Amino acid sequence: MNFQYWQPEIEKMPRGDLESLQLQKLKAAIVNALRTTFYKERLAKAGITSADDIKTLSDLKRIPFTTKNDLRDGFPYGFLSIPKDDVVRLHASSGTTGIPTTIYFSRDDIKRWATYMARCIYGTGCGRSDVFQNMISYGLFTGGLGLHQGGEEVGMLVIPAGAGNTARQFKLMQDFGTTVIHATPSFLLHVESKMREAGVKRETLSIKCAFAGAEPYSEDTRKRIEGLLKIDVYNSYGLSEMNGPGVAFECQCKEGMHIWEDGYIAEIVNPDTLEPVKDGERGELILTILCREATPLFRYRTRDLTSFYTEPCACGRTHRRIRRITGRSDDMLIINGVNVFPSQIEEVIMGMKEVGNNYLIVVEKDGALDKLTVKTEIMPDIFMDDSRPLNALKDKIKATLQASISISPRVELHESGSLPVPEGKAVRVQDLRPKDV
Ligand code: DLL
Secondary structure (H helix, E strand, O other): OOOOOOOHHHHOOOHHHHHHHHHHHHHHHHHHHOOOHHHHHHHHHOOOOOHHHOOOHHHHHHOOOEOHHHHHHOOOOOOOOOOHHHEEEEEEEEOOOOOEEEEEEEHHHHHHHHHHHHHHHHOOOOOOOOEEEEOOOOOOOHHHHHHHHHHHHHOOEEEOOOOOOHHHHHHHHHHHOOOEEEEOHHHHHHHHHHHHHHOOOHHHOOOOEEEEEOOOOOHHHHHHHHHHHOOEEEEEEEEHHHOEEEEEEEOOOOOOEEEOOOOEEEEEEOOOOOOEOOOOOOEEEEEEEOOOOOOOOOOEEEEEEEOEOOOOOOOOOOOOEEOOOOOEOOOOEEEOOEEEOHHHHHHHHHOOOOEEEEEEEEEEEEOOEEEEEEEEEEOOOOOOOOHHHHHHHHHHHHHHHHHHHOOOOEEEEEOOOOOOOOOOOOOOEEEOOOOOO
16 A cells, blocks of 8 residues: 655654653643643642653643533633633534533644644545545534645645535535545435435546544444445544544554544543553543643543554554544443443444434333334335335344344334434434433
């Protein structure tokens, strides 16, 4: 394979040099953080009052974890480390409680973010000659502008299409000869269904690859999108607290996502004990950002579950890789006492070729017990009015799910395109059980 690197000297930096660089940047981040009201107090409690108190990378562990609640408590300016006049942008995610978590960027922060994104995009083999249609939301959400800036940095022709409106998306693809697209995996599946419905022929499109992220998806879903659209799909991971996309991305090997370790220090801990897991074991990803001056964050609890690859990657990059996110430590469903991750259900159903491109998991109360219903669309070549194959398919899905999650769900089959498709991230779970107060 012909690998290409945007910043080879950094991407292939020997581990020792990379760790020295991390230490140097960590000290700089401490200096910044001591200017924020939140960390001034928190670091003092940990006995850190200057960068000299950090002597090795393991001193990071003296700093307690930072959580989403801390960010909310610090709203709006408790985490700001530079004068407001030097801030050029903010991004925010509105949480379920309604208090947004807000991240501020200086001009240099935006430039650095664009450089990390350029590394991601260029590392998949794309370049100046590509036409990049960015089919994800712009706005406070980081997905739109994040990839947009990276695409421009690489020199691609960027089409800021935004999410939704598949008919317009096809028109743009055809008019401008789009070669690369970016969307959530659920939107990519929706695009494919709509393509079939609208009779858009694959040969009329020039797409060759897609970046897909912002929500969990299984390897089977990747293969499904790749097979149906005849493109390569690269996994893209990030979160707004860590700038947004550009934290970790797959290279041409498509085996795990490289975390840019000159910009982030990654740890993986057991979410219950918060102790580090053994190398290669699954746990919660904890991130410290080193590439942003305006809003420092140390040891942020992402809640995302993953593990490190222990082997180096064939591409020659020295930055470690994480596995596909298999869920969040806080999205586990407990159904009649059994722990179920939505990703386990997706793995089973997306591996079946009869199953269509969209599904929904519903949990509700049935008397004292919990009831799990899995609603899936079916492929359009299966007829809804022929009950025998439909019943056989239902039984097959039920039995395979039972073997995987130890619960026998109700299975409902729906016509292709009939389940709701939100414009942003897919909402795969409806938990209708009354909440304990
Ligand atoms: O989703 C940033 C982003 C935009 C990433 C576009 C990739 C592409 P938030 O809205 O703050 O930011 O949501 C972050 O989404 O903690 C994960 O739980 C989930 N997530 C993001 N990427 C992936 C992925 C953006 N590739 C939260 N696989 C994260 C699984 C993902 N989950």
